[in-house]
Amino acid sequence: MLTDRLKTRLTKDRPMTSITLRIPVDVVESMKAIAPQRGFSGYQALLKSYLSEGLRRDEQQFGAGTHARLIEALKRHGVSAEVIEQAEREVTARVIQRARVNPSAS
Numbered sequence: 001m002l003t004d005r006l007k008t009r010l011t012k013d014r015p016m017t018s019i020t021l022r023i024p025v026d027v028v029e030s031m032k033a034i035a036p037q038r039g040f041s042g043y044q045a046l047l048k049s050y051l052s053e054g055l056r057r058d059e060q061q062f063g064a065g066t067h068a069r070l071i072e073a074l075k076r077h078g079v080s081a082e083v084i085e086q087a088e089r090e091v092t093a094r095v096i097q098r099a100r101v102n103p104s105a106s
Helices: 004-010 025-037 043-061 064-076 081-101
Strands: none
Touching (some): 025 043, 064 081
């Protein structure tokens, strides 16, 4: 069963945002050279692939699967999406705050 989060990730028309990254010139040049070898049209697509791969790995390592199963169970038990989203924001804010207070613990 696909979670709502995974279903959203698989859609092509999801909302996007632009960001600015400072990346060393030699790294960009390496990505430009590697991109066509990996079948990408350019280095930006390769960079997105790297981000996605790392994010999936980290989500798996840090329990995103457990998190997703908990959300699905809460929905089955009638907890509204609004309440679930509010709880997720609270937990995320606490984790970020904890990481700022004690960076070596994260």
